[in-house]
Amino acid sequence: MSWLDEVPWGKDGLIAVVTQDFSSQRVLTVAWMNREALEKTVQTSQATYWSRSRQRLWRKGEESGNVQQVREVRIDCDSDAILLKVEQTGGIACHTGRASCFYRKLENGNWIEVDPVLKDPSLIYRKK
Amino acid sequence: MSWLDEVPWGKDGLIAVVTQDFSSQRVLTVAWMNREALEKTVQTSQATYWSRSRQRLWRKGEESGNVQQVREVRIDCDSDAILLKVEQTGGIACHTGRASCFYRKLENGNWIEVDPVLKDPSLIYRKK
Numbered sequence: 001m002s003w004l005d006e007v008p009w010g011k012d013g014l015i016a017v018v019t020q021d022f023s024s025q026r027v028l029t030v031a032w033m034n035r036e037a038l039e040k041t042v043q044t045s046q047a048t049y050w051s052r053s054r055q056r057l058w059r060k061g062e063e064s065g066n067v068q069q070v071r072e073v074r075i076d077c078d079s080d081a082i083l084l085k086v087e088q089t090g091g092i093a094c095h096t097g098r099a100s101c102f103y104r105k106l107e108n109g110n111w112i113e114v115d116p117v118l119k120d121p122s123l124i125y126r127k128k
Numbered sequence: 129m130s131w132l133d134e135v136p137w138g139k140d141g142l143i144a145v146v147t148q149d150f151s152s153q154r155v156l157t158v159a160w161m162n163r164e165a166l167e168k169t170v171q172t173s174q175a176t177y178w179s180r181s182r183q184r185l186w187r188k189g190e191e192s193g194n195v196q197q198v199r200e201v202r203i204d205c206d207s208d209a210i211l212l213k214v215e216q217t218g219g220i221a222c223h224t225g226r227a228s229c230f231y232r233k234l235e236n237g238n239w240i241e242v243d244p245v246l247k248d249p250s251l252i253y254r255k256k
Contacts, residue, residue, distance in 0.1 A: 030209035
């Protein structure tokens with residue numbers, strides 16, 4: 001499909017993806033997609049990424065149930081990054097049980113945890 | 129400095145950086161930093177990136193004047209992405225003269241420009 005062809009997939013075939021909460025506007029995650037992941041994300045309206053560590057497609061929430069319903073897909077001026085606006089099921093995007101993966105803030109030369117754990121990860125991933 | 133050492137700089141020495149407008153919460157850009165860029169950004173409270181195309185440090189706004197005053201620096205759970213919250217001087221982050229680089233939205237299989245040009249780029253970069 002032509003809109004997929006407009007992404008210069010590069011040598012590793014991946015594009016950086018910023019995912020933002022549609023309601024709170026918090027930045028939730030930075031992840032990666034290959035062509036298949038982006039196509040699947042748009043077809044299903046559920047965010048699917050490429051897991052670089054596991055080297056496979058990964059539908060966000062496939063284990064935890066915390067899926068991301070896609071409300072908007074944007075691309076940047078040089079077509080090397082995607083912005084997804086999503087409704088985050090469960091209000092938890094991070095595997096640590098927090099709303100966002102960006103829960104550490106630089107304060108006086110230290111990365112400080114500033115956001116609460118909303119749910120114990122052992123309860124989120126109990127099916128493992 | 130230890131907070132810099134906590135970033136796993138990887139083989140290319142770069143980390144992905146999402147920059148978000150502190151007031152509007154819009155995601156403005158995705159760019160890259162090396163260790164020196166991140167250090168400089170924190171020291172000066174002005175966003176400095178690593179330009180992959182030009183292979184040099186690049187203080188955002190050095191030509192256009194549209195500098196980014198850094199209000200907050202966050203890092204994600206696996207320390208491979210940075211989130212900057214900034215005040216965007218001039219309200220323009222994109223070299224096309226738009227507020228954000230993410231001005232194209234996927235609609236019915238097409239990337240559609242949905243945000244206005246706020247200033248003619250030839251006026252932004254007239255010093256060139």
